[in-house]
Amino acid sequence: MGTTNQQPKTDAGHRTDIQGLRAVAVVLVVVFHLWPDALRGGYVGVDVFFVLSGFLITTHLLREVERTGSVSLAGFWARRARRLLPASLTVLVVTTCGIWLVAPAGAIGRFLGEVMTSAVYIENLALAGSSVDYLAVDAAPSPVQHFWSLSAEEQFYLVWPVLILGAVVLSRRLRSTHLCPAESSKPQYRRAVGVALVLVVAVSLAWSAIYTVRDPAPAYFLATTRAWEFGAGGLLAVASPVFAGRLTRRSIGGVRGIRGVRSAVAWAGLAAIGLAAVAYGPSTPFPGWAAALPVLGTLAVIGTAEPTGRFAPTRMLALGPVQRIGDLSYGIYLWHWPLIVLLPLGLGRALSWVDALAVAVASAALAAATERWIENPIRRGVLSARRPRYTLVVVAAAMAVVVILPLSTLGMAAERLTAEQEKIEALVDANPECLGAAAVDSGDCARVTAVSAVIPDPSLAAASPEHCITDIRSAELKVCSYGVPADRASRRVALVGDSHAEQWLPAFAEIASQRDWALVVLAKSSCPFGPDQRFSKDMSAEVLAVMNESCADWNEQALDWLDQHPEVSVMFTAARARNAVVADETDADWQGTASRQYRERWAELAPTIERVVVLRDTPRMNDDYLSCVAGSGEGAAELCAVDVSEAVDRDPAVEAASDSPDSRAAVIDLTNYFCPDGSCRPVIGGVLAYRDTHHISWVYANTLVPFLSEEIDALIP
Template sequence: MMETTTEVRPAAASAAGPTLRFRPDIEGLRAIAVLAVVLCHAGVPGLGGGFIGVDVFFVISGFLITALMMRELAATGGLSLLRFYGRRARRILPTSTLVLVTVVAAGHHWLGFLRGDEIAADGRWAALFAANVNFAAQGVDYLDSQSAPSPLQHFWSLAVEEQFYLAWPALVVLLIWLGLRHTTPAVLGLVVAGSLAWSIWLAGTTWSYFSPATRAWELGAGCLLALVAERLDRIPAGISTALAGAGLGGIVVAALSFDDSTPIPGYAAVLPVLATVLVLAGRGDAVLGVAPLRWIGQISFPLYLWHWPALIIAEQAYGPLSGRTRLALVLLSVALAIVTHLLVETPFRRSPRLQRSHLLTVTMAVLLIAAPLAIYRG
């Protein structure tokens, strides 16, 4: 799902040179997160809590994004919002727009024009990174079975993340401008504490599930860890490995023990969030850094976006699906994710022309956001 480069380095070392440290364990952790979500949605027995993969993604994203921000601050003494949002646009928009347009077209083809127009309306909100607001306003219960869930319902998490990233870098820039950069950890800590308290207060409600105010602490937990990243290398190897092992165990326990009655986010989300922090603070390369998991981690974002509409559209078009059909649809999603990663995601993200030109990036962003809006006929 939501991701950026897995190359990070301690802030204290950033002044020493351009060397970056690759984190294969983070790629593997992404794979665990996306597999938990996909297998949960595919109805695999015993994985009713696989939805916590989204919580894991939030922490990873906060950690990596903030690590990149701190690296830029260390290198330049400032933070360019234009450069930051340009990276996000190149990373997120090509893949998300492709999925949105394809799903709307598939909805019209397999489910009819009335249902297709409803999906297109959801696509408009998703294109504007406001899917969570749309589904919360509809009173959607994400963890409860519904007669006709939207094939674009999973875009809520992408909306929450992008809403967070509208505020977090801007807050850092504001603190720098006010000469209060040193207060960043304290300010972020207050935000995390307030968001966690609010999520516990509202636990079990629709707005609690979809609101950026009740999810900010999950991303913020990863951000806080990134602010002390230079200290992580001081942890002895044995303790570091133990932390990663304990964290991975916590994620597995949450995925196996949670179900649709678990009040999420609320206090229950502390387990997968804290467990993910432990994995990121430690080193899980021996388990998480293996090639198959790293490969799945690389395609985790398009896989997350493709799997849900494939399952939902098929079920709404043909009725209850057999286990074999669900497996075939998951494999189809993997194939779509591979093609998207190779032909769309990577070329746009690594395009030298887009990286050099803010104007081209802005033009690309406007066109890609407008495309799903153009096919909405309501």
């Protein structure tokens, strides 16, 4: 992380405990990333870093005020830039090269975009935004995703000296107007800074607790929900001279037990950090109140100021290897994540335990090399003797270069993606024997391999040339047209529903072109055409309220649009079967409520719509199906399959069509093309059938065209 390796000196000497804490923090993070099941809460190491940064930077700034009476903003930012940016920009440049070498075509553009946001330290904002982007939620992590914490820290460095300088200036003005009693300036400015930090901690902690409950995904990344962690470390820095002085006086006074108390507190702090790392997990609402445990634990270790008792943890933290890991912690943090993401792409398989150990060792080796040949020469070299403004100009130029490098290649990434899409489309159009769904329909395909590798690769599974869907929070009614122009069409049809309707777009677009249909698509994420009040225990109340309100609005707009276009004669619809709705007391369960609401919505359709065709929802895969496919080779179809009883959900829309008195309602069920012989497979006929656990890939949708056409022929003359 970004905390400095040049430790502040205290009366007790060099702070080995802080360096040891840094080692503890980076080990927690690396173990969590390499072996997440072994340490499910290891992400709290980031919070340890945040507290350390708050303590160290506030200490430095207060000493500058004590020494010079002010804070040089340009000087502070220049020192931070010399310390942090050489290593981080180096990692970004190397990672950009790695992306082009091993990343699949479907991921290159997104990865390069995140390199750019990381270079200007707004990756946390980008991730907070994409965390509510329905199409990006299941996207594979980028090799620079860990820059979110560095971005939050850089934003802290940008604001913190301004805050402290403002508090110092305000304290002086209050003294000059005699609103404050005459005191020595030293305690006065510390008091002003302390008051400012208390306000920051109080407001940020309250916001973190509220926002983590309301919208946990973006709350995790934002600096506003983390500012109180930096502030907590800052408050300790404000109080530490008084606290340390009291400890010293009591020790001199002969109270021998104080050493034991300090040792116990330090151990308790380490235990609190360890408990959080072991007890927390992905389901823990975080940061919020839960972050208080590792934060308080870190404060306890720092606040005891290296206790020297016989059983104190100081000796353990001061061990040579621990100190060295602390020295390299920033570099280790920078290097480990790109290796974790890019190495499996280069190897073509998931990391083994041996690979994971190699990543850990390589991260430390790269950190040591970066420290020796890049960080130290720049931090202590020619830039250190230059004026701060010169340093800032050089740094800004370097950041610009790192942004321009991926930016200049985005066009090539787009061309590469288009070429891969066209190659796959040509393969599907050629209709080779036993490709995709054809392997299910033909009994001669048992021993035939349609293609030499699974297509598309996971990065291309969601990279459909066609997309038309409204975001989960928006009520905008997008209307997209495919097939032939309406004035030349033999029939006009509509595909309406949530993302499980939109996933069929590649197939319907092809069918529309074949039949001279004019196809319109009206789709909204997590919003079926019918029930508009979702219920979910995994979704925050705020997101749920916004989603339900926008869904109700979108449903009305979609109904109005269909009423205003009587030329639409057929409506195809689908929805995710397991998305629960708010149950009505008149129904036995939520599925019954959903089924009734579908029928009520369809009854509102104009009589000009001759058919309402429900596509049964597609089966689901296990959460680890992609890693299973990656590690199973040619046996993925069988080894990663899910039993039909687990993969296929009860579908309220199908029940509504089956029970509807409306003769227009009908059902198309293609489950057999996903689950032949009672086993639902992620790879069928050499084609990756799913883009995530519950959406089908655009390639497999295209291979289903002839079989979907047969079903349509049976319903629509």
